[in-house]
Each structure stands twice: as C-alpha cells, then as structure tokens.
Amino acid sequence: MKVGIIGAAGRMGRILMEATLANPDTELAAAVDVPGSSLIGVDAGELMGQGRLGVTLADNLEQVAGDADVFIDFTVPEATARNVEICRAAGTRLVIGTTGLSADQQAALRDAAEEIAICFAPNYSIGVNLCFKLLETAAQVLGDDVDIEVIEAHHRHKIDAPSGTALRMGEVVAQTLGRDLDQCAVYGREGRTGERDRQTIGFETIRAGDIVGEHTVLFAADGERVEITHKASSRMSFARGAVRAAVWLAEQPKGLFDMQDVLGLAGESAGWGKR
Numbered sequence: 361m362k363v364g365i366i367g368a369a370g371r372m373g374r375i376l377m378e379a380t381l382a383n384p385d386t387e388l389a390a391a392v393d394v395p396g397s398s399l400i401g402v403d404a405g406e407l408m409g410q411g412r413l414g415v416t417l418a419d420n421l422e423q424v425a426g427d428a429d430v431f432i433d434f435t436v437p438e439a440t441a442r443n444v445e446i447c448r449a450a451g452t453r454l455v456i457g458t459t460g461l462s463a464d465q466q467a468a469l470r471d472a473a474e475e476i477a478i479c480f481a482p483n484y485s486i487g488v489n490l491c492f493k494l495l496e497t498a499a500q501v502l503g504d505d506v507d508i509e510v511i512e513a514h515h516r517h518k519i520d521a522p523s524g525t526a527l528r529m530g531e532v533v534a535q536t537l538g539r540d541l542d543q544c545a546v547y548g549r550e551g552r553t554g555e556r557d558r559q560t561i562g563f564e565t566i567r568a569g570d571i572v573g574e575h576t577v578l579f580a581a582d583g584e585r586v587e588i589t590h591k592a593s594s595r596m597s598f599a600r601g602a603v604r605a606a607v608w609l610a611e612q613p614k615g616l617f618d619m620q621d622v623l624g625l626a627g628e629s630a631g632w633g634k635r
C-alpha cells in the first residue's frame with residue numbers, strides 16, 4: 361500500500377517515513393513539506409540520514425495527491441485544513457495527526473468525510489488510546505464524587521496548549537459524566553480562585569525541555585485518589601500507530617474515524633467520529 365507523508369521534514373514527518381518503511385504492508389510513495397523550505401527537492405532517504413529512496417520532497421500536495429493510497433498529515437492546522445480539501449478533490453484518504461484544529465476546521469473535516477475516508481486522532485499511540493478506555497471506566501465508577509484534573513507535559517517546541525490528547529481525555533470523562541466540556545473546563549488557575557467546584561474539570565500544562573508527551577488524569581476524593589498516567593518516551597509510538605491507521609483506512613470507502621475505531625475500542629463516548 362502506498363503512503364505519502366505531509367510535513368515530511370518535521371519531527372514527526374521523518375519518523376513517520378521511517379515507520380512507513382519499517383511496516384511490511386506499506387511503501388513510501390510521496391513526501392511533502394511547506395513551499396519555500398530549503399529541503400524541497402531533497403531525497404526522502406537523505407532526510408532520514410539513510411541512502412537515496414528515489415522519493416523527493418515535494419512542495420505541492422496537489423501535484424502528488426494521486427501518488428499514494430493514503431496520506432498522513434502531521435503539520436499545522438492551516439496546512440491540514442487545506443490538505444483536507446486537496447485530498448477530497450483527489451479522492452485520496454487522509455490520516456491526520458495535527459493538533460490544535462479550530463471548531464470550524466473540525467467541522468470541515470466532518471464535511472469532507474462525507475466523500476473520503478479520514479482518520480483524525482490527537483494521539484496515535486496504542487497506550488494513550490487504551491487510557492481513553494480506562495478513563496471511561498474510571499469516570500463511570502467514580503462519578504461525581506471526585507475532583508478531576510488533567511495534567512500534561514510536552515517539549516518546549518509544542519505550539520498549542522492544552523495538548524489535543526489532554527482535551528480528548530477531558531472530553532471522554534465529561535461525556536461519560538454527562539457534562540459539556542466547553543462549560544465545565546477550567547484552564548490553569550491564578551490568584552483568588554475561590555473554592556473548587558466539583559463539576560469542573562481542570563487542565564494544567566507544563567512545557568519543558570525534550571519531554572515527548574506525558575498525561576495524567578487525577579480523580580481525587582476525600583481519603584483516596586486514582587491517577588491514570590501515560591508517558592511516551594519516543595515519537596515512534598505515535599508514528600507506528602499512524603501507519604497502522606493508514607493501513608486500516610485503506611479499507612474504508614469514506615467516513616470520519618479515530619484511533620479507537622482502528623483498534624476496535626470504539627464505545628459510546630470514546631470515538632470522536634461518532635459524535
């Protein structure tokens with residue numbers, strides 16, 4: 361199966377190309393990055409510090425959209441929004457890892473998924489997706505008797521906060537408890553905040569050094585607390601999952617899916633594409 365990588369010169373892009381080469385079911389058919397990059401025209405193999413692969417870094421997705429069965433996009437929201445329309449016009453499937461998409465950009469994804477198959481997940485690691493399931497169970501059992509906080513840490517280059525994964529964790533818990541995250545989320549605290557309202561879900565963000573990604577959801581009652589934690593130590597965990605999603609997506613004619621669908625974990629509240 362032919363895979364194209366968008367944002368190929370980026371931190372995730374290079375590892376996604378490695379993961380594509382390592383998967384026996386996939387071959388690297390295209391690599392795209394931003395126009396004006398000094399790396400355009402360079403062989404994809406050289407980007408990864410390997411020998412030549414015969415795939416050169418392109419700067420125009422429209423020109424190569426037909427070269428792959430599925431494209432994997434880990435870039436920035438504005439680029440992803442445009443790539444969705446290009447893939448829709450070309451009838452090409454798309455796996456999206458970019459985080460920080462606005463509500464309007466997410467609505468456009470749903471719209472495009474009427475015609476093409478799209479997988480959109482804030483986190484492609486298998487462990488995080490298992491955590492989404494564990495969070496559902498924890499929220500069901502602990503209910504409204506606990507204070508819930510989501511704490512996340514990432515490297516200093518990350519440009520959005522809280523992370524897409526932290527927000528999804530909050531959404532899974534809020535949905536399970538019948539709350540609307542837009543209404544009950546509290547982002548950071550400062551000054552005279554007053555006492556904590558048990559109906560709120562708090563988010564705290566740490567940005568430091570080279571932390572690949574850490575998430576903890578804390579359920580605290582009087583006398584005990586439960587913490588569900590995931591720690592990523594290598595970006596390869598996301599890349600492997602995204603390539604697995606691409607292979608799965610190749611069998612889907614159209615629709616909006618997430619990693620819960622890919623892993624067969626989709627339940628009532630965990631699957632983004634179900635809402």
Ligand code: NAD
Pocket residue numbers: 366367368369370371372373392393394395397434435436439456457458459460481482483484485598
């Ligand atoms: P990065 O800045 O290292 O790479 C982004 C790449 O996209 C760069 O090479 C940049 O030149 C390229 N780009 C920008 N505009 C483009 C355009 N118009 N066309 C083509 N390429 C373009 O960032 P990163 O650390 O690789 O992260 C990329 C995205 O992936 C972020 O949104 C991050 O939050 C997300 N991410 C998601 C997961 C997940 O599992 N879903 C995991 C890690 C990172």
